[in-house]
Amino acid sequence: LIAYAKHSGRAVLLGDVVPRTEDEVKRRDERYLTYGEEAKRIAFTAPLSIITQKDKPKPDVPFQLFSRELLTSVDRALEARGHVFFYAARRGLAPVVACIDCGHIFRCPDSNTPYSLIRTKKSGEEERWFVSSTSGRRVKAADVCVDCGSWRLRERGIGIQQVYDEWTKLRPDTPVTLLDSETATTPKQAATLAKEFFTQRSGVLIGTQLALPFLSAGVAVSSIISLDAARSIPTWRADESLFRLLLRLRECTAKEVIVQTRSESDNLLIHATRGAVERFYDDEIALRQMLQYPPFSTFILLTWVGTSTSVVELEQPIKVALTDLPVQFYNSPNSSTGKAQRHGLIRIPSADTTLYEAALQKLRNLPPYVKVEIDPERIV
Ligand SMILES: [Zn+2]
Known part of the structure:
Protein backbone atom coordinates (compact mmCIF):
# COMPACT_ATOMS: atom_id res chain seq x y z
CA LEU A 1 0.00 0.00 0.00
CA ILE A 2 2.78 2.38 0.94
CA ALA A 3 4.70 1.49 -2.23
CA TYR A 4 1.57 2.10 -4.29
CA ALA A 5 0.96 5.49 -2.68
CA LYS A 6 4.58 6.47 -3.27
CA HIS A 7 4.27 5.48 -6.90
CA SER A 8 1.06 7.44 -7.46
CA GLY A 9 2.12 10.38 -5.29
CA ARG A 10 -0.67 10.00 -2.73
CA ALA A 11 -0.73 10.25 1.04
CA VAL A 12 -1.52 7.21 3.18
CA LEU A 13 -3.16 7.47 6.57
CA LEU A 14 -2.41 4.47 8.82
CA GLY A 15 -4.60 4.11 11.87
CA ASP A 16 -5.37 1.66 14.67
CA VAL A 17 -5.93 1.66 18.41
CA VAL A 18 -2.68 -0.23 18.88
CA PRO A 19 -0.53 -0.03 15.72
CA ARG A 20 2.46 -2.35 15.34
CA THR A 21 5.46 -1.36 17.41
CA GLU A 22 7.51 -1.16 14.20
CA ASP A 23 5.16 1.57 12.92
CA GLU A 24 5.19 3.41 16.25
CA VAL A 25 9.01 3.52 16.10
CA LYS A 26 8.80 5.05 12.62
CA ARG A 27 6.33 7.60 13.93
CA ARG A 28 8.58 8.49 16.85
CA ASP A 29 11.53 8.84 14.46
CA GLU A 30 9.31 11.09 12.32
CA ARG A 31 9.65 8.85 9.32
CA TYR A 32 5.85 8.77 9.65
CA LEU A 33 4.11 12.03 10.49
CA THR A 34 1.57 12.13 13.27
CA TYR A 35 -1.99 12.91 12.19
CA GLY A 36 -3.81 14.97 14.79
CA GLU A 37 -2.68 14.83 18.38
CA GLU A 38 -0.30 12.31 19.82
CA GLY A 92 -11.05 -27.21 21.19
CA LEU A 93 -11.46 -28.75 24.62
CA ALA A 94 -7.83 -28.42 25.64
CA PRO A 95 -4.53 -27.35 24.05
CA VAL A 96 -2.61 -30.33 25.48
CA VAL A 97 -3.42 -33.95 26.38
CA ALA A 98 -1.06 -35.82 28.73
CA CYS A 99 -0.90 -39.26 30.38
CA ILE A 100 -1.33 -39.06 34.16
CA ASP A 101 0.80 -42.14 34.75
CA CYS A 102 3.93 -41.57 32.66
CA GLY A 103 3.63 -37.92 31.66
CA HIS A 104 3.57 -38.68 27.94
CA ILE A 105 2.30 -35.72 25.89
CA PHE A 106 0.50 -36.48 22.64
CA ARG A 107 2.27 -34.75 19.77
CA CYS A 108 1.89 -34.37 16.05
CA PRO A 109 4.63 -36.42 14.34
CA ASP A 110 5.13 -33.79 11.63
CA SER A 111 5.59 -30.68 13.73
CA ASN A 112 6.30 -32.29 17.12
CA THR A 113 4.00 -29.72 18.73
CA PRO A 114 1.38 -30.93 21.25
CA TYR A 115 -1.96 -31.91 19.79
CA SER A 116 -5.06 -29.95 20.78
CA LEU A 117 -8.11 -32.01 21.67
CA ILE A 118 -11.15 -31.03 19.60
CA ARG A 119 -14.70 -32.29 19.86
CA THR A 120 -16.93 -32.46 16.82
CA LYS A 121 -20.55 -33.49 16.45
CA LYS A 122 -21.57 -35.27 13.30
CA SER A 123 -25.23 -36.27 12.97
CA GLY A 124 -25.59 -36.36 16.74
CA GLU A 125 -22.48 -38.53 17.19
CA GLU A 126 -19.74 -37.00 19.28
CA GLU A 127 -16.18 -37.49 18.05
CA ARG A 128 -12.87 -36.46 19.53
CA TRP A 129 -9.85 -35.50 17.47
CA PHE A 130 -6.22 -34.64 17.95
CA VAL A 131 -5.47 -31.59 15.84
CA SER A 132 -2.20 -29.78 15.24
CA SER A 133 -2.56 -26.12 14.32
CA THR A 134 1.05 -26.06 13.13
CA SER A 135 0.84 -28.86 10.56
CA GLY A 136 -2.95 -29.08 10.14
CA ARG A 137 -2.83 -32.83 10.87
CA ARG A 138 -6.07 -34.26 12.32
CA VAL A 139 -6.35 -37.79 13.71
CA LYS A 140 -8.86 -39.61 15.95
CA ALA A 141 -8.03 -38.92 19.59
CA ALA A 142 -6.32 -41.81 21.37
CA ASP A 143 -8.03 -43.58 24.29
CA VAL A 144 -4.87 -44.98 25.84
CA CYS A 145 -1.33 -43.77 26.29
CA VAL A 146 0.94 -44.95 23.46
CA ASP A 147 3.87 -45.24 25.86
CA CYS A 148 2.50 -47.09 28.89
CA GLY A 149 -0.98 -48.19 27.84
CA SER A 150 -2.67 -46.26 30.66
CA TRP A 151 -6.28 -45.15 30.25
CA ARG A 152 -5.80 -42.21 32.55
CA LEU A 153 -5.34 -39.33 30.14
CA ARG A 154 -5.76 -35.77 31.26
CA GLU A 155 -6.61 -32.61 29.35
CA ARG A 156 -4.35 -29.71 30.24
CA GLY A 157 -5.10 -26.04 29.71
CA ILE A 158 -8.36 -24.36 28.81
CA GLY A 159 -9.88 -24.59 25.37
CA ILE A 160 -12.96 -22.74 24.11
CA GLN A 161 -15.17 -25.86 24.14
CA GLN A 162 -14.43 -26.30 27.82
CA GLN A 292 17.61 -6.82 19.47
CA TYR A 293 14.15 -7.64 18.20
CA PRO A 294 12.42 -6.02 15.20
CA PRO A 295 12.37 -3.21 14.18
CA PHE A 296 15.90 -2.86 15.55
CA SER A 297 17.02 -6.06 13.87
CA THR A 298 16.01 -8.20 10.96
CA PHE A 299 15.52 -11.80 12.03
CA ILE A 300 16.87 -14.61 9.87
CA LEU A 301 15.70 -17.93 11.26
CA LEU A 302 17.28 -21.23 10.26
CA THR A 303 15.50 -24.50 11.06
CA TRP A 304 16.52 -28.13 10.61
CA VAL A 305 15.29 -31.39 12.09
CA GLY A 306 16.74 -34.74 13.05
CA THR A 307 17.39 -36.80 16.18
CA SER A 308 18.74 -34.99 19.23
CA THR A 309 22.32 -36.01 18.31
CA SER A 310 22.07 -35.56 14.55
CA VAL A 311 20.77 -31.99 14.77
CA VAL A 312 23.95 -31.04 16.60
CA GLU A 313 26.11 -32.81 13.99
CA LEU A 314 24.17 -31.10 11.21
CA GLU A 315 24.98 -27.79 12.87
CA GLN A 316 28.68 -28.01 11.98
CA PRO A 317 28.38 -27.39 8.20
CA ILE A 318 25.99 -24.52 8.99
CA LYS A 319 28.54 -22.93 11.29
CA VAL A 320 31.16 -23.24 8.55
CA ALA A 321 28.87 -21.70 5.91
CA LEU A 322 28.03 -18.78 8.17
CA THR A 323 31.43 -17.93 9.67
CA ASP A 324 31.68 -14.39 11.07
CA LEU A 325 27.90 -14.04 11.33
CA PRO A 326 26.39 -13.71 14.81
CA VAL A 327 24.25 -16.88 15.04
CA GLN A 328 22.49 -18.06 18.18
CA PHE A 329 21.78 -21.82 18.20
CA TYR A 330 19.06 -23.44 20.30
CA ASN A 331 16.63 -26.37 20.36
CA SER A 332 12.93 -25.82 19.86
CA PRO A 333 11.00 -26.40 23.14
CA ASN A 334 8.95 -29.02 21.27
CA SER A 335 12.01 -31.21 20.71
CA SER A 336 12.29 -34.74 22.07
CA THR A 337 15.20 -37.21 21.86
CA GLY A 338 13.79 -39.06 18.86
CA LYS A 339 12.78 -35.95 17.00
CA ALA A 340 14.48 -32.66 17.55
CA GLN A 341 14.15 -29.32 15.87
CA ARG A 342 17.09 -26.96 16.05
CA HIS A 343 17.24 -23.30 15.18
CA GLY A 344 19.88 -20.78 14.38
CA LEU A 345 18.82 -17.17 14.80
CA ILE A 346 20.73 -14.32 13.16
CA ARG A 347 19.90 -10.78 14.18
CA ILE A 348 21.07 -8.19 11.69
CA PRO A 349 20.95 -4.59 12.97
CA SER A 350 18.43 -2.81 10.75
CA ALA A 351 20.83 -0.02 9.77
CA ASP A 352 23.55 -2.44 8.66
CA THR A 353 22.66 -3.11 5.03
CA THR A 354 26.22 -4.25 4.25
CA LEU A 355 25.99 -7.04 6.82
CA TYR A 356 22.53 -7.98 5.53
CA GLU A 357 23.86 -8.30 1.96
CA ALA A 358 26.81 -10.34 3.21
CA ALA A 359 24.48 -12.59 5.20
CA LEU A 360 22.25 -13.22 2.17
CA GLN A 361 25.35 -14.24 0.19
CA LYS A 362 26.37 -16.71 2.89
CA LEU A 363 22.86 -18.15 3.23
CA ARG A 364 23.21 -19.38 -0.36
CA ASN A 365 25.99 -21.73 0.78
CA LEU A 366 23.77 -23.44 3.36
CA PRO A 367 23.10 -27.16 3.01
CA PRO A 368 19.66 -27.94 1.52
CA TYR A 369 18.22 -29.39 4.76
CA VAL A 370 18.10 -25.93 6.31
CA LYS A 371 14.90 -23.92 6.09
CA VAL A 372 15.49 -20.17 5.96
CA GLU A 373 12.89 -17.58 7.01
CA ILE A 374 13.35 -13.83 6.98
CA ASP A 375 11.34 -11.93 9.62
CA PRO A 376 9.25 -14.87 10.86
CA GLU A 377 6.46 -14.31 13.40
CA ARG A 378 7.80 -17.09 15.61
CA ILE A 379 11.39 -17.83 16.55
CA VAL A 380 10.81 -20.96 18.66
ZN1 LIG B 1 1.54 -43.16 29.83
Whole structure:
Protein backbone atom coordinates (compact mmCIF):
# COMPACT_ATOMS: atom_id res chain seq x y z
CA LEU A 1 0.00 0.00 0.00
CA ILE A 2 2.78 2.38 0.94
CA ALA A 3 4.70 1.49 -2.23
CA TYR A 4 1.57 2.10 -4.29
CA ALA A 5 0.96 5.49 -2.68
CA LYS A 6 4.58 6.47 -3.27
CA HIS A 7 4.27 5.48 -6.90
CA SER A 8 1.06 7.44 -7.46
CA GLY A 9 2.12 10.38 -5.29
CA ARG A 10 -0.67 10.00 -2.73
CA ALA A 11 -0.73 10.25 1.04
CA VAL A 12 -1.52 7.21 3.18
CA LEU A 13 -3.16 7.47 6.57
CA LEU A 14 -2.41 4.47 8.82
CA GLY A 15 -4.60 4.11 11.87
CA ASP A 16 -5.37 1.66 14.67
CA VAL A 17 -5.93 1.66 18.41
CA VAL A 18 -2.68 -0.23 18.88
CA PRO A 19 -0.53 -0.03 15.72
CA ARG A 20 2.46 -2.35 15.34
CA THR A 21 5.46 -1.36 17.41
CA GLU A 22 7.51 -1.16 14.20
CA ASP A 23 5.16 1.57 12.92
CA GLU A 24 5.19 3.41 16.25
CA VAL A 25 9.01 3.52 16.10
CA LYS A 26 8.80 5.05 12.62
CA ARG A 27 6.33 7.60 13.93
CA ARG A 28 8.58 8.49 16.85
CA ASP A 29 11.53 8.84 14.46
CA GLU A 30 9.31 11.09 12.32
CA ARG A 31 9.65 8.85 9.32
CA TYR A 32 5.85 8.77 9.65
CA LEU A 33 4.11 12.03 10.49
CA THR A 34 1.57 12.13 13.27
CA TYR A 35 -1.99 12.91 12.19
CA GLY A 36 -3.81 14.97 14.79
CA GLU A 37 -2.68 14.83 18.38
CA GLU A 38 -0.30 12.31 19.82
CA ALA A 39 -2.21 9.80 21.94
CA LYS A 40 -0.64 9.39 25.36
CA ARG A 41 -3.67 7.79 26.90
CA ILE A 42 -6.94 6.61 25.47
CA ALA A 43 -10.06 7.08 27.55
CA PHE A 44 -12.58 4.23 27.38
CA THR A 45 -16.06 4.09 28.87
CA ALA A 46 -15.63 0.57 30.20
CA PRO A 47 -13.16 0.04 33.04
CA LEU A 48 -10.85 -2.96 32.94
CA SER A 49 -11.03 -5.12 36.06
CA ILE A 50 -8.45 -7.77 36.82
CA ILE A 51 -9.54 -10.72 38.92
CA THR A 52 -6.76 -12.85 40.32
CA GLN A 53 -8.15 -16.33 40.94
CA LYS A 54 -6.51 -18.09 43.84
CA ASP A 55 -8.61 -21.24 44.22
CA LYS A 56 -6.63 -24.47 44.04
CA PRO A 57 -7.96 -27.50 42.17
CA LYS A 58 -8.70 -30.64 44.19
CA PRO A 59 -9.03 -34.10 42.64
CA ASP A 60 -12.83 -33.86 42.71
CA VAL A 61 -13.17 -30.07 42.30
CA PRO A 62 -11.29 -28.66 39.28
CA PHE A 63 -10.34 -25.01 38.77
CA GLN A 64 -13.26 -22.65 38.75
CA LEU A 65 -13.36 -21.20 35.24
CA PHE A 66 -15.79 -18.47 36.21
CA SER A 67 -15.08 -16.37 39.27
CA ARG A 68 -17.96 -15.10 41.41
CA GLU A 69 -17.18 -11.50 40.38
CA LEU A 70 -17.44 -12.36 36.71
CA LEU A 71 -20.71 -14.26 37.19
CA THR A 72 -22.25 -11.32 39.07
CA SER A 73 -21.35 -8.84 36.31
CA VAL A 74 -22.54 -11.14 33.55
CA ASP A 75 -25.84 -11.94 35.27
CA ARG A 76 -26.49 -8.25 35.77
CA ALA A 77 -25.72 -7.47 32.11
CA LEU A 78 -27.97 -10.28 30.88
CA GLU A 79 -30.82 -9.19 33.14
CA ALA A 80 -30.54 -5.72 31.61
CA ARG A 81 -30.81 -7.43 28.17
CA GLY A 82 -27.19 -6.84 27.26
CA HIS A 83 -24.79 -8.84 25.14
CA VAL A 84 -21.78 -10.51 26.69
CA PHE A 85 -18.54 -11.70 25.09
CA PHE A 86 -16.14 -14.32 26.48
CA TYR A 87 -12.71 -14.55 24.90
CA ALA A 88 -11.03 -17.95 24.90
CA ALA A 89 -7.53 -18.11 23.47
CA ARG A 90 -7.23 -21.78 22.60
CA ARG A 91 -9.30 -23.94 20.30
CA GLY A 92 -11.05 -27.21 21.19
CA LEU A 93 -11.46 -28.75 24.62
CA ALA A 94 -7.83 -28.42 25.64
CA PRO A 95 -4.53 -27.35 24.05
CA VAL A 96 -2.61 -30.33 25.48
CA VAL A 97 -3.42 -33.95 26.38
CA ALA A 98 -1.06 -35.82 28.73
CA CYS A 99 -0.90 -39.26 30.38
CA ILE A 100 -1.33 -39.06 34.16
CA ASP A 101 0.80 -42.14 34.75
CA CYS A 102 3.93 -41.57 32.66
CA GLY A 103 3.63 -37.92 31.66
CA HIS A 104 3.57 -38.68 27.94
CA ILE A 105 2.30 -35.72 25.89
CA PHE A 106 0.50 -36.48 22.64
CA ARG A 107 2.27 -34.75 19.77
CA CYS A 108 1.89 -34.37 16.05
CA PRO A 109 4.63 -36.42 14.34
CA ASP A 110 5.13 -33.79 11.63
CA SER A 111 5.59 -30.68 13.73
CA ASN A 112 6.30 -32.29 17.12
CA THR A 113 4.00 -29.72 18.73
CA PRO A 114 1.38 -30.93 21.25
CA TYR A 115 -1.96 -31.91 19.79
CA SER A 116 -5.06 -29.95 20.78
CA LEU A 117 -8.11 -32.01 21.67
CA ILE A 118 -11.15 -31.03 19.60
CA ARG A 119 -14.70 -32.29 19.86
CA THR A 120 -16.93 -32.46 16.82
CA LYS A 121 -20.55 -33.49 16.45
CA LYS A 122 -21.57 -35.27 13.30
CA SER A 123 -25.23 -36.27 12.97
CA GLY A 124 -25.59 -36.36 16.74
CA GLU A 125 -22.48 -38.53 17.19
CA GLU A 126 -19.74 -37.00 19.28
CA GLU A 127 -16.18 -37.49 18.05
CA ARG A 128 -12.87 -36.46 19.53
CA TRP A 129 -9.85 -35.50 17.47
CA PHE A 130 -6.22 -34.64 17.95
CA VAL A 131 -5.47 -31.59 15.84
CA SER A 132 -2.20 -29.78 15.24
CA SER A 133 -2.56 -26.12 14.32
CA THR A 134 1.05 -26.06 13.13
CA SER A 135 0.84 -28.86 10.56
CA GLY A 136 -2.95 -29.08 10.14
CA ARG A 137 -2.83 -32.83 10.87
CA ARG A 138 -6.07 -34.26 12.32
CA VAL A 139 -6.35 -37.79 13.71
CA LYS A 140 -8.86 -39.61 15.95
CA ALA A 141 -8.03 -38.92 19.59
CA ALA A 142 -6.32 -41.81 21.37
CA ASP A 143 -8.03 -43.58 24.29
CA VAL A 144 -4.87 -44.98 25.84
CA CYS A 145 -1.33 -43.77 26.29
CA VAL A 146 0.94 -44.95 23.46
CA ASP A 147 3.87 -45.24 25.86
CA CYS A 148 2.50 -47.09 28.89
CA GLY A 149 -0.98 -48.19 27.84
CA SER A 150 -2.67 -46.26 30.66
CA TRP A 151 -6.28 -45.15 30.25
CA ARG A 152 -5.80 -42.21 32.55
CA LEU A 153 -5.34 -39.33 30.14
CA ARG A 154 -5.76 -35.77 31.26
CA GLU A 155 -6.61 -32.61 29.35
CA ARG A 156 -4.35 -29.71 30.24
CA GLY A 157 -5.10 -26.04 29.71
CA ILE A 158 -8.36 -24.36 28.81
CA GLY A 159 -9.88 -24.59 25.37
CA ILE A 160 -12.96 -22.74 24.11
CA GLN A 161 -15.17 -25.86 24.14
CA GLN A 162 -14.43 -26.30 27.82
CA VAL A 163 -15.46 -22.68 28.47
CA TYR A 164 -18.67 -23.41 26.56
CA ASP A 165 -19.37 -26.59 28.58
CA GLU A 166 -18.76 -24.89 31.92
CA TRP A 167 -20.91 -21.92 31.05
CA THR A 168 -23.86 -23.96 29.79
CA LYS A 169 -23.66 -26.05 32.96
CA LEU A 170 -23.74 -22.93 35.15
CA ARG A 171 -26.40 -21.02 33.19
CA PRO A 172 -28.31 -23.51 31.04
CA ASP A 173 -31.01 -20.98 30.10
CA THR A 174 -28.94 -18.24 28.46
CA PRO A 175 -28.67 -18.26 24.67
CA VAL A 176 -25.05 -19.04 23.75
CA THR A 177 -23.25 -18.59 20.42
CA LEU A 178 -19.92 -20.29 19.87
CA LEU A 179 -17.65 -18.65 17.30
CA ASP A 180 -14.39 -20.43 16.54
CA SER A 181 -12.65 -22.25 13.70
CA GLU A 182 -14.96 -25.26 14.21
CA THR A 183 -18.31 -23.45 14.07
CA ALA A 184 -17.21 -20.98 11.39
CA THR A 185 -14.89 -22.29 8.72
CA THR A 186 -15.18 -19.22 6.49
CA PRO A 187 -15.24 -15.47 7.27
CA LYS A 188 -18.76 -15.40 5.80
CA GLN A 189 -20.01 -18.01 8.28
CA ALA A 190 -18.38 -16.08 11.11
CA ALA A 191 -20.12 -12.88 10.02
CA THR A 192 -23.48 -14.69 9.87
CA LEU A 193 -23.06 -16.16 13.36
CA ALA A 194 -22.08 -12.77 14.76
CA LYS A 195 -25.02 -11.08 13.06
CA GLU A 196 -27.46 -13.63 14.48
CA PHE A 197 -25.98 -13.11 17.92
CA PHE A 198 -26.45 -9.35 17.80
CA THR A 199 -30.03 -9.59 16.52
CA GLN A 200 -30.94 -11.56 19.65
CA ARG A 201 -32.18 -9.44 22.52
CA SER A 202 -29.37 -10.63 24.73
CA GLY A 203 -26.99 -13.55 25.11
CA VAL A 204 -23.47 -14.77 25.42
CA LEU A 205 -20.94 -15.03 22.59
CA ILE A 206 -17.95 -17.25 23.26
CA GLY A 207 -15.20 -16.73 20.72
CA THR A 208 -11.54 -16.97 19.85
CA GLN A 209 -9.40 -14.38 18.03
CA LEU A 210 -11.68 -15.05 15.08
CA ALA A 211 -14.59 -13.24 16.78
CA LEU A 212 -12.78 -9.97 17.47
CA PRO A 213 -13.48 -8.22 14.13
CA PHE A 214 -17.23 -8.78 14.63
CA LEU A 215 -17.62 -7.05 17.99
CA SER A 216 -18.02 -3.53 16.66
CA ALA A 217 -21.78 -3.55 17.35
CA GLY A 218 -20.73 -3.45 21.00
CA VAL A 219 -21.30 -5.63 24.04
CA ALA A 220 -22.15 -4.70 27.63
CA VAL A 221 -19.59 -6.93 29.34
CA SER A 222 -16.60 -8.78 27.94
CA SER A 223 -14.12 -11.08 29.60
CA ILE A 224 -10.89 -12.92 28.98
CA ILE A 225 -11.65 -16.21 30.74
CA SER A 226 -8.00 -17.13 31.19
CA LEU A 227 -5.31 -14.54 30.60
CA ASP A 228 -2.69 -17.19 31.23
CA ALA A 229 -3.97 -19.22 28.27
CA ALA A 230 -3.93 -16.09 26.12
CA ARG A 231 -0.32 -15.49 27.13
CA SER A 232 0.97 -18.97 26.39
CA ILE A 233 1.15 -18.39 22.65
CA PRO A 234 4.86 -18.12 21.84
CA THR A 235 5.59 -15.34 19.40
CA TRP A 236 7.97 -12.45 19.96
CA ARG A 237 5.00 -10.18 19.29
CA ALA A 238 2.97 -11.71 22.16
CA ASP A 239 2.91 -8.62 24.43
CA GLU A 240 1.85 -6.33 21.62
CA SER A 241 -0.91 -8.74 20.58
CA LEU A 242 -2.17 -9.05 24.14
CA PHE A 243 -2.20 -5.28 24.67
CA ARG A 244 -4.10 -4.88 21.40
CA LEU A 245 -6.62 -7.53 22.50
CA LEU A 246 -7.20 -5.78 25.83
CA LEU A 247 -7.75 -2.39 24.23
CA ARG A 248 -9.90 -3.90 21.50
CA LEU A 249 -12.18 -5.35 24.18
CA ARG A 250 -12.32 -2.03 26.01
CA GLU A 251 -13.13 -0.29 22.74
CA CYS A 252 -16.21 -2.40 22.01
CA THR A 253 -17.49 -2.89 25.55
CA ALA A 254 -19.90 -0.47 27.23
CA LYS A 255 -19.87 -1.44 30.91
CA GLU A 256 -16.95 -3.58 32.01
CA VAL A 257 -14.04 -5.67 30.73
CA ILE A 258 -13.07 -8.44 33.14
CA VAL A 259 -9.76 -10.26 32.90
CA GLN A 260 -9.32 -13.44 34.93
CA THR A 261 -5.78 -14.55 35.71
CA ARG A 262 -3.88 -16.84 38.05
CA SER A 263 -0.68 -14.84 38.01
CA GLU A 264 0.26 -11.44 39.42
CA SER A 265 -0.52 -8.25 37.47
CA ASP A 266 2.36 -6.74 35.57
CA ASN A 267 3.05 -3.44 33.81
CA LEU A 268 1.30 -4.47 30.63
CA LEU A 269 -1.97 -5.03 32.51
CA ILE A 270 -1.58 -1.79 34.42
CA HIS A 271 -1.00 0.15 31.17
CA ALA A 272 -4.07 -1.54 29.69
CA THR A 273 -6.27 -0.60 32.67
CA ARG A 274 -5.13 3.02 32.27
CA GLY A 275 -5.32 3.05 28.48
CA ALA A 276 -1.69 4.20 28.64
CA VAL A 277 -0.61 3.50 25.06
CA GLU A 278 2.43 5.75 25.18
CA ARG A 279 3.79 4.02 28.28
CA PHE A 280 3.15 0.62 26.76
CA TYR A 281 5.20 1.53 23.69
CA ASP A 282 7.97 3.00 25.90
CA ASP A 283 8.32 -0.40 27.60
CA GLU A 284 7.89 -2.47 24.46
CA ILE A 285 10.38 -0.42 22.43
CA ALA A 286 12.97 -0.53 25.25
CA LEU A 287 12.56 -4.29 25.53
CA ARG A 288 12.88 -4.86 21.81
CA GLN A 289 15.94 -2.66 21.69
CA MET A 290 17.52 -4.63 24.52
CA LEU A 291 16.72 -8.03 22.99
CA GLN A 292 17.61 -6.82 19.47
CA TYR A 293 14.15 -7.64 18.20
CA PRO A 294 12.42 -6.02 15.20
CA PRO A 295 12.37 -3.21 14.18
CA PHE A 296 15.90 -2.86 15.55
CA SER A 297 17.02 -6.06 13.87
CA THR A 298 16.01 -8.20 10.96
CA PHE A 299 15.52 -11.80 12.03
CA ILE A 300 16.87 -14.61 9.87
CA LEU A 301 15.70 -17.93 11.26
CA LEU A 302 17.28 -21.23 10.26
CA THR A 303 15.50 -24.50 11.06
CA TRP A 304 16.52 -28.13 10.61
CA VAL A 305 15.29 -31.39 12.09
CA GLY A 306 16.74 -34.74 13.05
CA THR A 307 17.39 -36.80 16.18
CA SER A 308 18.74 -34.99 19.23
CA THR A 309 22.32 -36.01 18.31
CA SER A 310 22.07 -35.56 14.55
CA VAL A 311 20.77 -31.99 14.77
CA VAL A 312 23.95 -31.04 16.60
CA GLU A 313 26.11 -32.81 13.99
CA LEU A 314 24.17 -31.10 11.21
CA GLU A 315 24.98 -27.79 12.87
CA GLN A 316 28.68 -28.01 11.98
CA PRO A 317 28.38 -27.39 8.20
CA ILE A 318 25.99 -24.52 8.99
CA LYS A 319 28.54 -22.93 11.29
CA VAL A 320 31.16 -23.24 8.55
CA ALA A 321 28.87 -21.70 5.91
CA LEU A 322 28.03 -18.78 8.17
CA THR A 323 31.43 -17.93 9.67
CA ASP A 324 31.68 -14.39 11.07
CA LEU A 325 27.90 -14.04 11.33
CA PRO A 326 26.39 -13.71 14.81
CA VAL A 327 24.25 -16.88 15.04
CA GLN A 328 22.49 -18.06 18.18
CA PHE A 329 21.78 -21.82 18.20
CA TYR A 330 19.06 -23.44 20.30
CA ASN A 331 16.63 -26.37 20.36
CA SER A 332 12.93 -25.82 19.86
CA PRO A 333 11.00 -26.40 23.14
CA ASN A 334 8.95 -29.02 21.27
CA SER A 335 12.01 -31.21 20.71
CA SER A 336 12.29 -34.74 22.07
CA THR A 337 15.20 -37.21 21.86
CA GLY A 338 13.79 -39.06 18.86
CA LYS A 339 12.78 -35.95 17.00
CA ALA A 340 14.48 -32.66 17.55
CA GLN A 341 14.15 -29.32 15.87
CA ARG A 342 17.09 -26.96 16.05
CA HIS A 343 17.24 -23.30 15.18
CA GLY A 344 19.88 -20.78 14.38
CA LEU A 345 18.82 -17.17 14.80
CA ILE A 346 20.73 -14.32 13.16
CA ARG A 347 19.90 -10.78 14.18
CA ILE A 348 21.07 -8.19 11.69
CA PRO A 349 20.95 -4.59 12.97
CA SER A 350 18.43 -2.81 10.75
CA ALA A 351 20.83 -0.02 9.77
CA ASP A 352 23.55 -2.44 8.66
CA THR A 353 22.66 -3.11 5.03
CA THR A 354 26.22 -4.25 4.25
CA LEU A 355 25.99 -7.04 6.82
CA TYR A 356 22.53 -7.98 5.53
CA GLU A 357 23.86 -8.30 1.96
CA ALA A 358 26.81 -10.34 3.21
CA ALA A 359 24.48 -12.59 5.20
CA LEU A 360 22.25 -13.22 2.17
CA GLN A 361 25.35 -14.24 0.19
CA LYS A 362 26.37 -16.71 2.89
CA LEU A 363 22.86 -18.15 3.23
CA ARG A 364 23.21 -19.38 -0.36
CA ASN A 365 25.99 -21.73 0.78
CA LEU A 366 23.77 -23.44 3.36
CA PRO A 367 23.10 -27.16 3.01
CA PRO A 368 19.66 -27.94 1.52
CA TYR A 369 18.22 -29.39 4.76
CA VAL A 370 18.10 -25.93 6.31
CA LYS A 371 14.90 -23.92 6.09
CA VAL A 372 15.49 -20.17 5.96
CA GLU A 373 12.89 -17.58 7.01
CA ILE A 374 13.35 -13.83 6.98
CA ASP A 375 11.34 -11.93 9.62
CA PRO A 376 9.25 -14.87 10.86
CA GLU A 377 6.46 -14.31 13.40
CA ARG A 378 7.80 -17.09 15.61
CA ILE A 379 11.39 -17.83 16.55
CA VAL A 380 10.81 -20.96 18.66
ZN1 LIG B 1 1.54 -43.16 29.83
